[in-house]
Amino acid sequence: MSQGFSQLFQSFSFSGGAGNQNFLSDYASIKSGSYGKLLKAYYGKGSSSATGSDAKKAPTNTLDKILEEKKNPKISKEAQEANTNLTTGLSKLKGSVSALQSDKTYTNTENGQSASEKVVAAMKNYVADYNSVVTAAKRSTLTGKTAYVANMMQSTSANSDKLAELGISINANGTLQLNEGKLKAADVSKVQELFSTDDVMSYGSKITSRLQFANSNTSANNTNKTESTDKTESTDNTGTNNATGSSAAALKDISKKMASEELYAKIKDEDGNETDKYDIDKIFAAAKSFVSNYNQMFHTAESSSNSGVLANLSQIKNKTAKNADVLKQFGINVDAKGRMKIDEDTFKKSDMSKVQKFFKDYGSSVATNASLVDYYMTTQAKASNGYTAAGAYNVQGSARYADFI
16 A cells, blocks of 8 residues: 555654744743733623632633643543443454464464464454544544554554555555455465564564553543542552653653752751751652653553654653763663662762752753643643544645545
């Protein structure tokens, strides 16, 4: 299948040009509430104001109505059904992919069933479950899950030639179609290679990765609600918060704390006089939280296809790599994957004045990028409203994508 791809969102320049400055200025205005005040002032004109108990019953102006709808979204029965089908479908699809990754599928059984027959059966289940997920995603309001479905569809389109050799074609609406006869005639080793777990870049590995994140993106009780990326969003099977936006926001906050003067305030004696000692336990607790949130943000954000998220993650990685030797002096080691680990004894024996000086620059810089990761994940991810057949987002809602929505 020959089809071009569009990025999930338009790329942003981080070269410090005027466009970037304007964007950051707008972002600051949004965060400070200036836009909200302006909109309230504008839309409030001419609006009938409610008094007494009526003021509590209904929004008083256009902006309040918009905010009220955001807090209590009205979801159609069709969308509710799609949300349920998507959540269920993702779990089923994970199982059908696992069957195609299992060695047992590619061996003959004692009851006479050949490997070829088992592969065909497994592939039929995969195609059916894949199509159910794609169909549900296009009507679902669970934006966190549908983002990963879109990415899954892109991986499928990128492997269209290999899939075609096995009798699997991609329809105009992004669903799959299986030619059973062609698959039966194919070498089962080619199917096994396509879904190999040994190769992290194989088609099967990529689909599994997307399903893993999609399945852990939202808790079950949010199935029929508009998905949110705030701090109440889901946890994975370890109980760790798995919302990229919230982990980035947490890293931003703790990075600012590590860069603050308050954290390094000297301990006072019984008479209230300042000593020359630091509250090392307090500083270590903050550093430990910094490391934890740093790792969590990368764990949840690296699979994103949002160019703004990826650009800021890259900047944070580069800053950390350049300062790896200094971090190591404080007992914070960075591994080959860019993850951090802190040694308590080494950190507590470090010169806290040096720790403070280092994090004043490094911590502030990380906070800036983490803030932008949070922004892109929680704001830009909701801008799209449709898919191309290849799984690329239709950001503008253009009519040329109407058949795929």
